[in-house]
Amino acid sequence: MNFDLSENQKMIQDMMRKFAKEELEPKAADFDKTGEFPSVNIKKLAELGILGMVVPEQYGGAGFDFVSLAIAIEEISKGCASTGVIVAVHNSLVSYPILNWGTEEQKKKYLPKMATGEKLGAFALTEPNAGSDPGSLEMTAKLDGNNYILNGTKRFITNAGKADVFVVIATTDKTKGNKGICAFIVDRDAPGFSVGKHEDLMGLRATANTELILEDCKVPKENLLGQEGQGLKLALGVLDVSRIDIGAQSVGIAQAALDKSIVYAKERKQFGRAIAEFELIQAKLAEMALKIQAARLLTYNAAFMKDKGATRFSQESSMAKLYAATIAVEVTREAVQIFGGYGYSKDYAVERYYREAKCMEIYEGTSEIQKIVIARNLLS
DSSP: OOOOOOHHHHHHHHHHHHHIIIIIHHHHHHHHHHOOOOHHHHHHHHHTTGGGTTSOGGGTSOOOOHHHHHHHHHHHHHHOHHHHHHHHIIIIIIIHHHHHHOOHHHHHHHHHHHHTTSSOEEEEOOBTTBSSOGGGOOOEEEEETTEEEEEEEEEEETTTTTOSEEEEEEESOGGGGGGGEEEEEEETTSTTEEEEEEOOOSSOTTSOOEEEEEEEEEEEGGGEESSTTOHHHHHHHHHHHHHHHHHHHHHHHHHHHHHHHHHHHHHOEETTEEGGGSHHHHHHHHHHHHHHHHHHHHHHHHHHHHHTTOSOOHHHHHHHHHHHHHHHHHHHHHHHHHHGGGGGSTTSHHHHHHHHHHHHTTTTSOHHHHHHHHHHHHHO
16 A cells, blocks of 8 residues: 555645645635635636546546545645635536536536636535435426426535536436436526525635526436436435545645644743643644544545545545544634634634534535445445
């Protein structure tokens, strides 16, 4: 087993680490405060090829592996977690399913523009009454001649306020249960498609997270993604992939909190010496570093399983997502504690990290759902 990164992976890590430090981190607090979509960040990342990481060169992308994507998401999220999840959704939840399940015509139509950032993607699964249970979807899709007619509402959709291409999950026949669920590629300018209210989130506030409203929305039947009845299988498959990204994002947020805590502990003096000299603070820092490294290795392992062509890696991706999300909350909480009163102030980044870390335990499948996935894999 080789834990060394390849030359390409080292290059991506160095490039994204520098970019996050110089371009993302200085603006992150302002984006968090205003909730403004970080268009300038996304434009620059597109120019660096990051929006086309998982797209093969034949469709205009960079053709990198998923370990490389995890590395990029970790480093980006250290600088700006909102930017990190925007990139993750675009790559893993939209470009990847089109690449993996799409027809050749769909790939040629969408992937080149997504790889360059000309078009941004969003994934629409969650509904007001369907979150952890995708089988209870209420959005319908009825075939009418050459079009599917979609009706329903989606909620908490990252990128939705700015996206051009949406992978939308709906049911064509509720009587068929999970076997009636389908996936569709929906363009923003589709008749009957509209964006609803912008969500005022606790963290990750700059992600253009909105609801979607589809009222007799016309989608050409050639925009069916995969086969009829494969929608739930597709959704669960892409979530296996995207949970690796959430693991990486969790690691990035936690690492940023640790880095800030180390600097602060060396500078902050109490009782006549730096608090870094106190063993209780040292113990906190040691435990934070230990948890981060364990989460990073779980995440890289899940990405490696995907890259080597494993037919099933849902257990590995759920383990990575579950543990990394858990330690992100723990590490950022300890960072706030190390900073004391200053950690509770919005003038210091650790307060933002704490809010952002909490979302890691909720989206892309709650921590409780990840435990169910892991247990089912163990018992199957």
